Amino acid sequence: xxxxxxxxxxxxxxxxxxxxxxxxxxxxxxxxxxxxxxxxxxxxxxxxxxxxxxxxxxxxxxxxxxxxxxxxxxxxxxxxxxxxxxxxxxxxxxxxxxxxxxxxxxxxxxxxxxxxxxxxxxxxxxxxxxxxxxxxxxxxxxxxxxxxxxxxxxxxxxxxxxxxxxxxxxxxxxxxxxxxxxxxxxxxxxxxxxxxxxxxxxxxxxxxxxxxxxxxxxxxxxxxxxxxxxxxxxxxxxxxxxxxxxxxxxxxxxxxxxxxxxxxxxxxxxxxxxxxxxxxxxxxxxxxxxxxxxxxxxxxxxxxxxxxxxxxxxxxxxxxxxxxxxxxxxxxxxxxxxxxxxxxxxxxxxxxxxxxxxxxxxxxxxxxxxxxxxxxxxxxxxxxxxxxxxxxxxxxxxxxxxxxxxxxxxxxxxxxxxxxxxxxxxxxxxxxxxxxxxxxxxxxxxxxxxxxx
Ligand code: GLY
Ligand code: MN
Ligand code: MN
Numbered sequence: 154x155x156x157x158x159x160x161x162x163x164x165x166x167x168x169x170x171x172x173x174x175x176x177x178x179x180x181x182x183x184x185x186x187x188x189x190x191x192x193x194x195x196x197x198x199x200x201x202x203x204x205x206x207x208x209x210x211x212x213x214x215x216x217x218x219x220x221x222x223x224x225x226x227x228x229x230x231x232x233x234x235x236x237x238x239x240x241x242x243x244x245x246x247x248x249x250x251x252x253x254x255x256x257x258x259x260x261x262x263x264x265x266x267x268x269x270x271x272x273x274x275x276x277x278x279x280x281x282x283x284x285x286x287x288x289x290x291x292x293x294x295x296x297x298x299x300x301x302x303x304x305x306x307x308x309x310x311x312x313x314x315x316x317x318x319x320x321x322x323x324x325x326x327x328x329x330x331x332x333x334x335x336x337x338x339x340x341x342x343x344x345x346x347x348x349x350x351x352x353x354x355x356x357x358x359x360x361x362x363x364x365x366x367x368x369x370x371x372x373x374x375x376x377x378x379x380x381x382x383x384x385x386x387x388x389x390x391x392x393x394x395x396x397x398x399x400x401x402x403x404x405x406x407x408x409x410x411x412x413x414x415x416x417x418x419x420x421x422x423x424x425x426x427x428x429x430x431x432x433x434x435x436x437x438x439x440x441x442x443x444x445x446x447x448x449x450x451x452x453x454x455x456x457x458x459x460x461x462x463x464x465x466x467x468x469x470x471x472x473x474x475x476x477x478x479x480x481x482x483x484x485x486x487x488x489x490x491x492x493x494x495x496x497x498x499x500x501x502x503x504x505x506x507x508x509x510x511x512x513x514x515x516x517x518x519x520x521x522x523x524x525x526x527x528x529x530x531x532x533x534x535x536x537x538x539x540x541x542x543x544x545x546x547x548x549x550x551x552x553x554x555x556x557x558x559x560x561x562x563x564x565x566x567x568x569x570x571x572x573x574x575x576x577x578x579x580x581x582x583x584x585x586x587x588x589x590x591x592x593x594x595x596x597x598x599x600x601x602x603x604x605x606x
Contacts, residue, residue: 197281197288198297199256199273201249203461205374207299210249213367214269217247217328218262220363224326225316225348227309229340230256242462242536243329243364250298251462257309261316271300272309313348323355328364330541362543369533369542370551375463376576379534379553380585382423382460383574386467387589389413393454394471394596395603401473403428403442406452414458423464424538427455430473435561435568437528446473451481453570457538464538466555467586468572475600477593481567484522484560485593488569491516491558495530499575499582502547505531505554513558525560534574552577553585 201207217226230244230253240251247258248271257272273294276287288294294303304312317323325345332339342357349355371379389410396409407428414422429439431450439453446452450473457465470485472478477485491513498508510530517526531554533542542552554577559570573586590596 196293197286198294199250199253200297201299202251203249203378205249205461207249209372209374210247211299214247214258214260216367217363218260218268220367221260221262221326221328221360223263223322224320224324224358224360225313226260226326226328226360227313227341227344228258228260228328229344230254230258239462242541243368245462246364246368246536248298248300255306257306259309259312259316261320263320264316265319267302269300270302270304270312271298272304272306272312275305275307309344310348313344314351317348317352317355323349323352325349325355325357326360327357328360331359331361365541365543366546368535368540370549371535371553371576372551375535376551376553376585378461378463379465379574382419382458382463382465383467383586384588385414385417385419385458385460386456386465387586388417389456389458390454390467390469390589391599394469394590394600397446397452397471397473397600397603399448399473400445402445403430403433403452406446406454407442410454410456417458419458419460421459423457423459423466427453427468429453429568432563432566434470435563435566437559437561448474449478451477451567451569453568455570455572462536464534464536464540465586466534466538466557466572466574467589468557468559468570469589469591469596470569470571471596471600475603476597480565481569482593484562484567485569485571487517487520487522488558488560488571489592490520491526491530492556492571492573495556495558496573496575496582496584499554499556499577500548501550501577501579503577504547505529505544509554509556513556517558517560522560525562526558527561528557528559530558531555548577550577550579 201210228244231241232255234240234252234254245251255274259270261268290303325348327342327345329339329341345357349357392413393406393410397406407426410426411422427439428442429436430444430446430452433439434451434453451470453470455468494516495509495513498512513530533540534553534555554575555572556575557572561568573584576583576585590599
């Protein structure tokens, strides 16, 4: 492990005279040697996870600070990460720190010197043997994390008070989602209110659209990460179509899919895979997977790999025996027509519900399946499978959405959903999952090559 700090210290040192102007102070540079080739964190220094460099996360913080137009924002990392608990994706989006628990990020766009701070949990040498070594503060920590100022969380109250005192008007900016009244008060709101409660004349300003807007508009590199997740998901669905056969359990088919994810480098499914056959194909979020699939039925596979914390979300519905029945063809092709009608409306300026969803609803209702399509046609996709974004604003280029109409007929033990992931482009759209067989002809041709039946 050749970890040398001497080589990394190419810093902009800004003369004091220019402080206060619109400049970046003491920028920690992207340095190759902070990240060791093995991908391990260097000496317990938390560093951006994945292939996006520190500069990408810094640039996002800068964009958010511009959008904040003053004030002070705080975003907390998740308290516990592991199992089903992921990092708070707003915190990840702005820091790249996927596994740092109990941390906080402070943005103070009007500050004269430090405009962004990272606060980390205290180091406890006695827990190192359980959790791994954690580095002490210093220059290496600043270079590794990409933050000009890294403190322990104990300093958070004082830094927040000082930053609000120096903002004009004196205010905390609440950046996270507004919760319903029966939910516990979100920590950043609680903290913001406590901070301004100590400063006469200070207030909390709501700015809950800023982060969803930023996260909705994907950078090119983010689209590539989602594309990678989709490509792996496509391989898994093709494997599933080629290996399914009567008698196989839903669980076995799920294994084919999730094993393909892992074999292709995905660290986890982006959400709980849905594999529902026969009557279960008509259950939207079917979670059990014990049923043996029967000749003549269809199976809905709604699955997505994770790639560097970005999600794919693709659904294909196919016949267990490789051939759709005439009734299945009729319903399937109605869903496909709804899918095409929704796609045709995808472009900048379109509204998700009014334009895209209603186009799909119209086709399904015209075909006599009113009330058989109980869910929405689209959601945003990105770091989360149901990603953040602004549903009541027109779409913009760079947004990734799903198009996923369905028809569910529990009385006939059949359900069909076709789900694709679509990038809104300057001139219209691009279906990122277009290469995954979708039409009846494509699916039957692929399944005929399966060799399993
Ligand atoms: N996989 C859940 C959904 O399609 O929204
Ligand atoms: Mn899905
Ligand atoms: Mn979806």
